[in-house]
Amino acid sequence: MHDKTLTELAAGLQAGEFSSRELCQSALDRIQRLDGDLNSFISVTTEQALADADAADQARAAGDAAALAGLPLALKDIFCTQGVRTSCGSKMLDSFVAPYDATVVEKIRQAGGVSLGKTNMDEFAMGSSNENSFYGPVKNPWDLSAVPGGSSGGSAAAVAAGLVPAALGTDTGGSIRQPAAFCGITGLKPTYGRVSRYGMVAYASSLDQGGPMARTAADCALLLETIAGHDVRDSTSVARVVPDYSAELDTSLAGLKIGLPKEYFGDGLDPEVETAVREAIKVYESLGAKVCEVSLPHTHLAIPAYYVIAPAEASSNLSRYDGVRFGHRCEDPTDLEDLYKRTRAEGFGEEVKRRILIGTHTLSEGFFDAYYLKAQQVRRLIRQDFLDAFDEVDVLMGPTAPTPAFDLGAQKDPVSMYLQDIYTIAVNLAGIPGISVPAGFAGNRPVGLQVLAPHFAEAQLLGVAHQFQQATDWHLKRPAFGKEMA
Amino acid sequence: MMQWETVIGLEVHVQLATQSKIFSGASTAFGAEPNTQACAVDLGMPGVLPVLNENAVAMAVKFGLAVDAEIPETSLFERKNYFYPDLPKGYQTSQMAQPIVGPGKVEITLDDGSTRSVRIHHAHLEEDAGKSLHEDYHGMTGIDLNRAGTPLLEIVSEPDMRSAKEAVAYIKALHAIVTYLGISDGNMAEGSMRCDVNVSVRPKGQAAFGTRAEIKNVNSFRFVEKAIAFEVERQIELIEDGGQVVQETRLFDPERDETRGMRTKEEANDYRYFPCPDLLPVTLDGAYVDHQRALMPELPSEKRRRFENQLGLSAYDAGVLASSRAMAEYFEAVKDVCGDAKQAANWVQGELSANLNRENLEIGDSPVTAEQLGGLIQRVMDDTISGKAAKQVFQALWDGEEDSADAIIEARGLKQVTDTGAIEGMIDQVIADSPVQVAQYREADESKRGKMIGYFVGQVMKASRGTANPQQVNSLLKQKLDQA
Amino acid sequence: MAIEHADVLRAAHLARVGLSEDEATGYVDDLSRILKMVDQLQAVDTQDIIPLAHPLDATQRLRPDEVTEHSQRERFQACAPAVTDGLYLVPRVVE
Structure with missing residues (x-):
């Protein structure tokens, strides 16, 4: 059962092959038996999940099954869930039981989806390896000595290990796509504004976007249909009709124009990753697509611009964690300064503090123009690179990450860790959608193919990914981890 | 003796009379139980987001039109970052670089009826903070966030006022405008209008401004006058004694009628303003502005x-x-x-x-x-x-x-008797009853008669218990007395 | 632009993050390398480029002025560290 896709499980439920309770119970058992080694969950909500599963079974019996009725999934612990701890991977929120649901959580519930729990992540979504979690690192099910990627590493590992068929993640600089690539699953970052951010703990508000992580593009389409759409509670969410993504998956690729950004195939790209990606592109050519080289000339500035904008927004977004209304508070503060400084020194991990300090510094007097304004100007240039490229081609393709998953503890220097996001970060700055699709292996570790499309072209993106998965079986490969368990 | 000139500029915070808060659907009503009107957005809980209240925008635009200000097509919300317990998010959502109301002017009327104009530098929308309650809660301060997120229009004047009286006239003019427009209840006692007063002095004739002190939260017309009077005297004395005015924030103590420096360490503020990424640029086209204009009283x-x-x-x-x-x-x-x-x-x-x-x-x-x-x-x-x-x-x-x-x-029974017949009857009776006075009257000079007739009027009014029309009584009496 | 020990202490104070001297020294080193990477931005000519704050060229939607939220004080304060009589408590504030 744990090898099946959401779509297959939905069919099984519909055909009465198993009940949602059986399905969810089996997944919960698997989590209990395997997650000790993976650490992909921060909280497992067994009772609530089984109650929801029963409710879904009853609804189905009454002929009232919604799109995700009875299907188990997991939520990155960045989405607020009413009555359930929402930690964001931080000691700061270890005690925070959210009094409300995030909009996407509400939508999942309304569609009958059953959350089994909250997945591990880099603290406040800051990281590319999931090593920055207060709850400890997550292991990559393909190789327990490797990282799963980050920041949605728990969601990626849980799906890859067959603990859940799908999960939600968030992507601020690659946090859905890079762990999807490292764990050999499919992960979609939608267009900025496509999915509501309400109730999603903010890291960098102008870059954050929630999205689906699953085995297949078809499953991602099913989830995106559920969570996308305008939300009156999010000023940055876009009032635009949500297409029927599932219905558009089979659009033919004949004549599709694929651009390969030459900057995505340069120095620092692992040869095995490059080989896998080039093989994948050949598959597309065999499906009737045309391939050409394009240039995104400001690519090298994406990481510098991101490390001004994201920390600046984060430094302000994280000021609310002050020990007054919720979350961690230091013992016996002597005065207000002590309350703030000790609470925040104790509650935040090292990487979070690093980014708060960088953001505070670059916004401060005398530095604002040189850093923040400059980065926003460069952000426009980076977006323009994509707009220009999409005048020439329909989609862009390249590697999701320059290397396969690296070893736990291998990246000690923050800057070299940041450089891991070289191919994903510009996408967030531009606000366009991107998907990572399993495309082979480098040694025993998966490789992801990244496909990018213009703003709001998720239907095309999902179709392009789905057609590839009809022609290949990389997305069907399963790690040895947990295989002995049915 | 050196002649001094006072220079005053004001920042007036006006609470807008919206039903709900500027970025949330919580009520703005005054006086509720602590924290019962602070919703998740006002509390700055994790993941919540602001959405702008259309009425706050409309009210700001109306104010702008009332002071002949330019209404820019695009305005921006920014974050002003600082830590304080009554500021839940650690930043105040405000406007700086691109406020909703541009430069304008207000006509003020002084006590002698003369008018003059005070320039408005700009006015911007922002959210109010909560309140710190300093009564002793086990040695702690209590925080009530009901007020957090109430819309404020901060109206910033140019340093155009030259006396406390002008400053008061300016605040009164603003008060009249906002209450006329119905955009604020103008209740200063409840904090609906709060003033920060910037005061400096300079030798008369000098072009450059002196160093200013900012007096925070002066919340009545009378206090504004007193605070300025005290502050001007303090600064002049200080300079005349060879000292220098320090740029600082001071508080007005209404019990002692004096201002004093704030006890908290005045550290160099660095608010790190930057565009709020949770809010998009506000664009107001000409049609919108015209529509608001049409709605103005x-x-x-x-x-x-x-x-x-x-x-x-x-x-x-x-x-x-x-x-x-x-x-x-x-x-x-x-x-x-x-x-x-x-x-x-x-x-x-x-x-x-x-x-x-x-x-x-x-x-x-x-x-x-x-x-x-x-x-x-x-x-x-x-x-x-x-x-x-x-x-x-x-x-x-x-x-x-x-x-x-x-x-x-x-x-x-206060109705005046205006029936000529009835009045004539009373007059005839009075004339009949007062032969001596009648004789005196008739012998008197024309010039003295005016005064003497008062006696007869009084008698007639008395007889009518005050209900006879005095003008009528007067003219009929004159006729009758002058006849003979 | 180089970052000095004093800059880190200043940022830490503005951000109200308590740092020991040793921690501050470590951050000087980290932040210096990050800013060195960021400094690549300075090489680009961005004259006349309008800063981009949001990836989409959208404008703010306005919300009707209606009271839609009602008191949930008990729920919201259930996760508060220190509360008395409905008030959040902080160490004494002196003005």
Whole structure:
């Protein structure tokens, strides 16, 4: 059962092959038996999940099954869930039981989806390896000595290990796509504004976007249909009709124009990753697509611009964690300064503090123009690179990450860790959608193919990914981890 | 002796009279139990987001139009970052680089009736903070966030005022504008209008400004005047004693009528303003601005001019009556009932204001309605009652004896006797009863008769118990006495 | 632009993050390398380029002025560290 896709499980439920309770119970058992080694969950909500599963079974019996009725999934612990701890991977929120649901959580519930729990992540979504979690690192099910990627590493590992068929993640600089690539699953970052951010703990508000992580593009389409759409509670969410993504998956690729950004195939790209990606592109050519080289000339500035904008927004977004209304508070503060400084020194991990300090510094007097304004100007240039490229081609393709998953503890220097996001970060700055699709292996570790499309072209993106998965079986490969368990 | 000139600029925070907060759907009502009107957005809980209240925007635009300001097509919300317990998110959502209201001007009226113009630098929208309650909670301070997120319009003037009186006139003018527009209740006691006053002094004739002190949170017209007076004297004394004014924030202590430096360490503030990524640029096109303009009521300066030019009131009367929307509306209602602007003005500013002042009431709380007062004035104008009786009727209306002037006149029998026959009868009787006085009158010089007739008028009025029309009595008496 | 020890202490104070001297020294080193990477931005000519704050060229939607939220004080304060009589408590604030 744990090898099946959401779509297959939905069919099984519909055909009465198993009940949602059986399905969810089996997944919960698997989590209990395997997650000790993976650490992909921060909280497992067994009772609530089984109650929801029963409710879904009853609804189905009454002929009232919604799109995700009875299907188990997991939520990155960045989405607020009413009555359930929402930690964001931080000691700061270890005690925070959210009094409300995030909009996407509400939508999942309304569609009958059953959350089994909250997945591990880099603290406040800051990281590319999931090593920055207060709850400890997550292991990559393909190789327990490797990282799963980050920041949605728990969601990626849980799906890859067959603990859940799908999960939600968030992507601020690659946090859905890079762990999807490292764990050999499919992960979609939608267009900025496509999915509501309400109730999603903010890291960098102008870059954050929630999205689906699953085995297949078809499953991602099913989830995106559920969570996308305008939300009156999010000023940055876009009032635009949500297409029927599932219905558009089979659009033919004949004549599709694929651009390969030459900057995505340069120095620092692992040869095995490059080989896998080039093989994948050949598959597309065999499906009737045309391939050409394009240039995104400001690519090298994406990481510098991101490390001004994201920390600046984060430094302000994280000021609310002050020990007054919720979350961690230091013992016996002597005065207000002590309350703030000790609470925040104790509650935040090292990487979070690093980014708060960088953001505070670059916004401060005398530095604002040189850093923040400059980065926003460069952000426009980076977006323009994509707009220009999409005048020439329909989609862009390249590697999701320059290397396969690296070893736990291998990246000690923050800057070299940041450089891991070289191919994903510009996408967030531009606000366009991107998907990572399993495309082979480098040694025993998966490789992801990244496909990018213009703003709001998720239907095309999902179709392009789905057609590839009809022609290949990389997305069907399963790690040895947990295989002995049915 | 050096001659000093005072330079004053004001930042006035006006709480806008919206139903809900600027970025959330929580109520803005005053006086609720602590933290019962602070929703997840106001509390800055994780993951929540702001959405802008359309009415706050409309109100700011109306204010801008009222002060002849430019309304830029695009305005931006920014974050002002600092830590304070009454500021839940660790930043205040405000506007700096691109405020919603650009430069404008306000006409102020001084006590002598002269007017002048004070320039507005800009006005911007922002969210209010909560309140710190310093009563002792186990040695701690309590935080109530009900007020957090209440929309504020911060109106920043140029340093155009040269005396405390001008500053007060400016605040009064703003108060009149915002209450006229209905965009604020203007209740200073509840903090609906709060002023930060920037004061400096310079030798008369010097172009450069002196170093200013900012006096925070001065919350009544009277305190503004006192705070400035104290501060000006302090600064002059300081300089004349060889000292220097330090740029600092000071607090006004209304109990001692003095300002003093704040005890907290004045650290160099670095608010790290940057565009709020949770809010998008606000764009207001010409059609929107025109629509708001069409919804605006007549403003105090326009009203004053109309009262003077069309209703023929004196500049002083027009100024007083137009000073508040409630006063002007009351006056106009009285005028509409009685049909005479001058009579209405006299009664509103005379008898009514005297009674209101004595009992410390606002015009909105007047026990005498505009309809009642208008009805009373009608009865004076159509000679139904005498002016003297009218005062009695007013007092009876004030005391709530009857619903209308007519009912009181009826009940108390105050109706003037205007029937010539009846008055003549009383006159004949008085003349018959006063042979000595009649003889004296008739012998007297024409020039002295005017004075002597008073006696006869008094007797007739007495005989009529005050109900005879005095003018009628006078002229009939004159006729009869002069006849023989 | 180089970052000095004093800059880190200043940022830490503005951000109200308590740092020991040793920690501050470590951050000087980290932040210096990050800013060195960021400094690549300075090489680009961005004259006349309008800063981009949001990836989409959208404008703010306005919300009707309606009260839609009602008191949930008990729920919201259930996760508060220190509360008395409905008030959040902080160490004494002196003005």
